[in-house]
Amino acid sequence: MLKIKQTIAQKITEQIVAQFSGAEIETATIASMLEYPPDASMGDLALPCFKLSRSLRRSPVQIAGALAESVKDVSVSRVENVNGYLNFYLNKEYLGETLLRGIVRAGESYGSQTLGEGKTVVLDYSSPNVAKPFHIGHLGTTVIGHALKKLHEFVGYKCVGINYLGDWGTQFGKMIVAYRKWGVREDVEAGGVDKLVELYVKFHNEAEANPALNDEARAEFHKLEEGDEENIALWKWFIEVSLVEYKKTYDLLGIEFDSYKGESFYTDKMPAQVQKLRDKGLLKIDDGASIVDLEEYGMPPCLILKRDGSTLYPTRDIAAAVYRKETYDFDKAIYVTSAAQCLHFAQWFKVVEMMGYEWAPALVHVPYGTVSINGEKLATRTGNVILLKDLFAMAIEKVGEIMEQKNPDLKGRRDIAESVGVGAIVFYYLSNNRMKDINFVMEDALSFEGNTGPYVQYTYARACSVLAKTGEPNKTQPMKLTAPEEEALIKTLARFPEKVLEAVRDYEPSIIARYILDVAAAFNRFYHECKIVSAEDEAIRNTRTMLTLAVKTVLGNAFGLICLKKEEKI
Numbered sequence: 001m002l003k004i005k006q007t008i009a010q011k012i013t014e015q016i017v018a019q020f021s022g023a024e025i026e027t028a029t030i031a032s033m034l035e036y037p038p039d040a041s042m043g044d045l046a047l048p049c050f051k052l053s054r055s056l057r058r059s060p061v062q063i064a065g066a067l068a069e070s071v072k073d074v075s076v077s078r079v080e081n082v083n084g085y086l087n088f089y090l091n092k093e094y095l096g097e098t099l100l101r102g103i104v105r106a107g108e109s110y111g112s113q114t115l116g117e118g119k120t121v122v123l124d125y126s127s128p129n130v131a132k133p134f135h136i137g138h139l140g141t142t143v144i145g146h147a148l149k150k151l152h153e154f155v156g157y158k159c160v161g162i163n164y165l166g167d168w169g170t171q172f173g174k175m176i177v178a179y180r181k182w183g184v185r186e187d188v189e190a191g192g193v194d195k196l197v198e199l200y201v202k203f204h205n206e207a208e209a210n211p212a213l214n215d216e217a218r219a220e221f222h223k224l225e226e227g228d229e230e231n232i233a234l235w236k237w238f239i240e241v242s243l244v245e246y247k248k249t250y251d252l253l254g255i256e257f258d259s260y261k262g263e264s265f266y267t268d269k270m271p272a273q274v275q276k277l278r279d280k281g282l283l284k285i286d287d288g289a290s291i292v293d294l295e296e297y298g299m300p301p302c303l304i305l306k307r308d309g310s311t312l313y314p315t316r317d318i319a320a321a322v323y324r325k326e327t328y329d330f331d332k333a334i335y336v337t338s339a340a341q342c343l344h345f346a347q348w349f350k351v352v353e354m355m356g357y358e359w360a361p362a363l364v365h366v367p368y369g370t371v372s373i374n375g376e377k378l379a380t381r382t383g384n385v386i387l388l389k390d391l392f393a394m395a396i397e398k399v400g401e402i403m404e405q406k407n408p409d410l411k412g413r414r415d416i417a418e419s420v421g422v423g424a425i426v427f428y429y430l431s432n433n434r435m436k437d438i439n440f441v442m443e444d445a446l447s448f449e450g451n452t453g454p455y456v457q458y459t460y461a462r463a464c465s466v467l468a469k470t471g472e473p474n475k476t477q478p479m480k481l482t483a484p485e486e487e488a489l490i491k492t493l494a495r496f497p498e499k500v501l502e503a504v505r506d507y508e509p510s511i512i513a514r515y516i517l518d519v520a521a522a523f524n525r526f527y528h529e530c531k532i533v534s535a536e537d538e539a540i541r542n543t544r545t546m547l548t549l550a551v552k553t554v555l556g557n558a559f560g561l562i563c564l565k566k567e568e569k570i
C-alpha cells in the first residue's frame with residue numbers, strides 16, 4: 001500500500017495545486033494524512049479534508065467535492081466525497097495483479113526496505129549479569145532487542161548485536177569467597193550456572209549474620225582487579241559456565257550475538273574518558289566523589305568516580321559508547337533495558353553530549369515495563385526468581401501435552417512443541433506495548449485459542465497444509481477475485497511494509513505481533529468462507545492458492561522479525 005498511497009497523494013497534490021490558487025502543499029504531507037478507514041464500506045484509503053480546510057480556505061465538503069471529481073488513477077475504481085472525507089476504492093485489477101502478485105513475487109524479501117542502506121546500528125541487549133540469575137526480567141531486553149535487530153536489518157541497516165555481559169564488579173569478590181568456602185568444582189561443572197547462583201545466594205544469606213564476609217569479598221575483588229592469577233582463573237571460569245547456560249536459551253530463541261564484549265573489556269578504556277571529562281572542566285568533586293553536575297538539565301548528578309577512585313556504571317557505559325563509535329562508526333546505538341534504568345541512560349547520554357561528542361544524538365535508550373508471572377513479582381537477591389530457562393521449559397512441557405491430545409501421530413513432536421512453547425512466551429510478551437507492565441497468565445499464553453503464539457503458529461501451519469494439497473500456484477495466470485474476504489485479506493497483507501516502518505520508527509515490535517494477528521484473522525475468515533482446494537473454477541482456485549501462498553510469505557517474514565519459528569505442521 002505504500003506505493004499506492006504515494007501515487008494517490010501525488011495526484012491529490014497535483015489537483016490541489018491546479019484548483020486552489022496559491023496553495024502550497026507537499027506530496028509527503030498529503031501522504032501522511034491518508035488514512036485507512038475502519039470499514040471497507042468507507043473505502044480503502046481516505047483523506048480527511050478538514051485538515052486542509054484552513055490552508056485552502058474552503059470547507060472540507062467543498063474540498064472533497066472538488067477533488068472527488070478530478071483525482072483519477074488506473075488503480076482506483078471510484079472516489080467519493082462523504083462528509084468531507086475523500087474516500088478511495090481500489091479496483092480488483094490492482095488488488096490482484098499488482099498487490100497480490102507483488103507479494104508472491106517478492107517472497108522472502110517482501111516487506112524489506114532500503115531506508116537503512118549504508119548505515120550501521122549497534123544494539124546492546126540481553127546483557128545478563130554473570131553468576132546472577134538470568135531471569136524473566138531479562139526476557140524483555142532479550143526478545144525486544146533481538147526483534148529490533150531483525151527489524152533494522154530488514155530495512156537495510158547493517159546491525160551489530162552486542163551482549164554487554166555484566167562480567168565485572170564486586171559480585172565476583174562475593175562469588176570467589178563463596179566458592180572457596182562452600183563450592184565444589186565437580187558440582188559447579190555438573191550443575192552449571194544454577195550452582196553458581198546457589199553459592200551467590202548463600203553468600204548473601206551468610207553475610208547477613210556475618211558482615212565480615214563482605215570485607216573478604218571486597219578484598220578478593222581487589223585482588224582480581226590487581227590481576228591475581230588464581231582469582232582471574234576463577235573469574236574466567238564463572239563466565240564460561242554462565243555462557244554455556246545463556247547460549248542454551250539463546251539457541252531456543254534463535255538468537256546470536258556479534259559480540260560478547262562485556263563490562264570487563266572496558267576497564268582500561270575508562271581512564272581516557274575520565275581524563276577528557278576533567279580536561280573539559282566537567283568533573284566536580286562532591287563529598288570526595290567525582291560527578292558531572294546535571295542540575296541545569298533537571299537531573300541528579302552523574303556519578304563518574306567513587307570516593308576511592310573506582311569507576312561506576314555510567315563511566316563504563318561512556319567508555320563503551322566511545323569504543324563502539326570508533327569500532328563500528330554507528331549511525332545509531334540502541335540500548336534495550338528495563339524502564340528502571342531510564343535515568344541512568346538520560347544522564348550519561350547528556351554527559352556524552354557535554355563532552356562534545358557530536359554523535360551523542362545517535363544514542364537511543366529503548367525501555368520496557370516490568371514482568372510478573374501469575375501476579376507474582378520477582379525478588380532477586382533472595383533467589384526467589386523465575387529463571388528464563390524454567391519459564392521456557394514449563395511452556396514447552398505444557399504445549400507438548402496439549403499437542404499430544406490434539407495430534408497424537410505428529411512426527412517430530414518434541415521439536416515442534418519446543419518452538420511452539422517458546423513462541424507462546426515470546427508472542428504473549430511481544431503482543432503488548434513494550435512500556436506496559438506485563439503479568440503472564442500462563443494458561444492464556446499457551447492456549448491454542450485467542451490471540452496467542454500457538455494460534456498464529458497454527459495459522460501458519462494451516463496455510464502450509466493447504467499449499468501441500470493444492471501444490472504451487474500458476475504465477476502467470478490472471479487473478480480472479482470473487483469474494484470480499486479475498487479482497488480484505490489482500491489489503492491486510494499489503495500493509496506489511498508500512499507496519500515494518502512503523503515498528504522501526506517507534507522501536508516497537510508489538511506492532512508486528514499485532515499485525516500478525518490481523519493477518520491470521522483475515523486468513524481464517526477467508527479460509528472459512530472460501531473453498532480453496534475444492535474450488536470448482538480453476539482460475540478461482542489458482543487465485544486462492546496464490547493468496548494462501550502470500551499469507552505464508554507474510555506470516556513467515558513477520559515471524560522472522562520477532563523470534564517466532566515457522567513450523568509447517570503442528
Ligand code: ARG
Pocket residue numbers: 124126127128129164165166317335336337
Ligand atoms: N547488565 C545490566 C543489567 O542486567 C544491563 C546492561 C545494559 N546495557 C548497558 N550498556 N548498560 O542490569
